[in-house]
Amino acid sequence: MxxxxxxxxxxxxxxxxxxxxxxxxxxxxxxxxxxxxxxxxxxxxxxxxxxxxxxxxxxxxxxxxxxxxxxxxxxxxxxxxxxxxxxxxxxGGAPVRRPGVGELATPADAAAGLHIVLRAIGGRHHGRSFTLDRPRLVGSHAEADIHIDDPAFAERHARVELVGGEVLLRDLGSADGSIVNGESVRDALLQPGDQVVFDAYHRFVVEAPLGGGSREQALPEVELPLDEDALPRRRPWPLPWLLLTALLIAGLLSLLLLYGAD
CATH class of the missing domain: 2.60.200.20 (Tumour Suppressor Smad4)
Structure with a gap:
């Protein structure tokens, strides 16, 4: 943990x-x-x-x-x-992952980016979600995907994009960089659950389907042996009790007919 x-x-x-x-x-x-x-x-x-x-x-x-x-x-x-x-x-307990040179140049997968979003949890965009089917520009420029309305904020602060199955935060020459999980960074590889902060107030969380960003190998399917003790036991059919009850009723009817005839 x-x-x-x-x-x-x-x-x-x-x-x-x-x-x-x-x-x-x-x-x-x-x-x-x-x-x-x-x-x-x-x-x-x-x-x-x-x-x-x-x-x-x-x-x-x-x-x-x-x-x-x-x-x-x-x-x-x-x-x-x-x-x-x-x-x-x-x-976080683990340091923020930094990308290697090769990871910065890996092409994006637009289809996978439809299932990975940046969800705003603070600031002007609170409540909105941005898919990563295409690179998302963060800055004060009017055409920025994630527009930060602050003249002191860089027009082209950073870009968030999907490269080789990873979410990459790429700095574009900003003065102070960004904050990921409480740490100041320039470039970073983001994981689902990571929190990214721009300009101290604009907060986003990376969200993806369960297993979408996992690099763990899939485990093979294993057929487990049946545990006979764990199987539900069949309740015995109450046939003997039914037979005894039927015989008792028949005997009572016979006695009733016999003595009732007198």
Whole structure:
């Protein structure tokens, strides 16, 4: 299971590894925000389903990606948290994959790109999805597929495209690059579930059908032997009881006819 990390943007605190279990986040005795044992401002629950943020009873000042959280929120890699003014970022356990020279030149597969989308979860395009059947230009240019309406943002910031079965984020000479799963990058190979952030506010998640982006080899079909103990047992047919009941009724009728005739 991937071990995520919580990074404190300000200060000199080391990254906090988030293994499976409950992590209490609150005010440190010397000031600042960190993991504590006492009454927390928020708690992070990590299990195989993901990371869940729970805000302490009566607490305020907890935000995820700029939005206030009243009670509960599910977190993704790359999410930004603000807790009592402190900024933290949830990072993936594995580093973001960088493409090789050959991967940058591999031709795209337009048909496969219809099933892979960039879904906007924050910013101007929130709720929209962009298929990767063709390269998608990100920038402030009027003809950009993913238009960022900010004069300070590069006209041609980056391009997201499908190459050789992989989703490639290709930088086009931007000043600051992009953020993938909380890490600053230029070029990156994206996987389903990865979060990409442009200009700090425009957030997208890569989504694909189950198994669509997997590079694992398919396992051969194996015929398993039958387990006789696991098969449902047939209930015995209640024929003896029916026969006994029929004989008893016949005997009672015979007695009734015999004594009733007198």
């Amino acid at each position: 991937e071990i995520l990390r919580l990074r404190f943007i300000a200060g000199d605190q080391p990254d906090l590894p988030l293994d499976v279990g409950m992590h209490r986040i609150g005010q440190l005795p010397g000031g600042g925000i960190g993991r504590i044992d006492g009454d927390p401002i928020a708690m992070l629950c990590v299990d195989r389903r993901g990371v869940w943020l729970t805000v302490g009873e009566g607490r305020r000042g907890v935000h995820v990606n700029g939005r206030p959280v009243q009670r509960l929120a599910m977190l993704r890699r790359g999410d930004t948290l603000h807790i009592e003014g402190a900024e933290l970022r949830l990072l």
